[in-house]
Amino acid sequence: MTEPSQPVSPLADSAMTFPEAVAGTQAPPEALAPLSLVDVRYRAFDGRLHAGQLVIHRDLAADIRAIFAWMERSRFPVAKVVPIVRYGWSDDASMADNNTSAFNYRFVGGTERLSLHALGRAVDLNPRINPVIYGDGRIAPPGAAYRPGAPGTVYPAHPLMEEFRRRGWTWGGDFKTLKDYHHFEKRA
Numbered sequence: 797m798t799e800p801s802q803p804v805s806p807l808a809d810s811a812m813t814f815p816e817a818v819a820g821t822q823a824p825p826e827a828l829a830p831l832s833l834v835d836v837r838y839r840a841f842d843g844r845l846h847a848g849q850l851v852i853h854r855d856l857a858a859d860i861r862a863i864f865a866w867m868e869r870s871r872f873p874v875a876k877v878v879p880i881v882r883y884g885w886s887d888d889a890s891m892a893d894n895n896t897s898a899f900n901y902r903f904v905g906g907t908e909r910l911s912l913h914a915l916g917r918a919v920d921l922n923p924r925i926n927p928v929i930y931g932d933g934r935i936a937p938p939g940a941a942y943r944p945g946a947p948g949t950v951y952p953a954h955p956l957m958e959e960f961r962r963r964g965w966t967w968g969g970d971f972k973t974l975k976d977y978h979h980f981e982k983r984a
Contacts, residue, residue, distance in 0.1 A: 806837050806847040810878040817851050817879040823901035823914065831899055831916045832857050836864040838874040841948065848877025851899035853916035856982055859963045860898075860919070866959045873948040875922055887913075891937040891978075894924035918981040922948045926978035928968070942977055950977060 814833045821828070832854040840846045845868070852860050867874060875894035883889040890897050899916040903909060912918035925948050927940035935941075944951035950969070951957075957967060960980050968976025 804845055806845040807840075808847050809840075809876045810849040810882070811847070812849060812879060812881075814851075817849065817881055818899075819881055821881070821885060821901050827901060827914065830854055833879070834860050836860065836877055837868050838864055838877065839868060839871045841873045841875060846874075846876070848874075848896070849879055850877060850897065850919065851879050851916060852919070855984075856917065859965070859982070862963070863956075863959050867956065870955070872956060873922075875924070875948070888937065891920070891923040891927075891940075894922055896921050896923075912981045912983070917983065918979060920978045921950065921980065923978040925949050928977070928979075929975045931973055942975075 812833065817833050818828055818831070830853050831851050834850050834852050834857050835847060836850060837845060837847050850860060874896055877896045880887070880890045880895070880897045880900045883893070883895065885900060885902075887900055887902060896919065898913065898919045900911070900913045902911050902914055904911045913920075924937060924940045925943070925946060927942055928936040929942065930936075943949060950967070952969065960967065963982070965980045965982045968979030968981070
């Protein structure tokens, strides 16, 4: 006789409290007030179920839960999902580790304009395999490669794009001056 199967507990990549997830940020209180810590589940590249967290604007929490539920059902692999505080608020370190993240109180690279990440209104997904490719050919993070069709990559015809788009999100792969393949955003 076989034993009934037990539900599989996900491996916890992140299990922070909200204060832990925003500790040390330079964000003013008014930037933190609309944020929430969202628990998500996903299949990682090891094929196992994992649990992580995103700090995101509370208006986008339902979207993120639904999109991650779709990714879990579809077995779309995600390397890890850990609040960027674990990387000392370094976007470069988080990207180099292929970490999916959202809130990070920072400016758009090379500008003095706040990024939508500073408002919790942007998510970066698997950045080592969905890198930024600048107009001059530079790629970030260093050593990353974009291979549409490889597991965990997004490209214009990928079904994941429809999950984001039908909820009003835009994709950095559609940007004109650079291709930010890991970036998804939703404006207020």
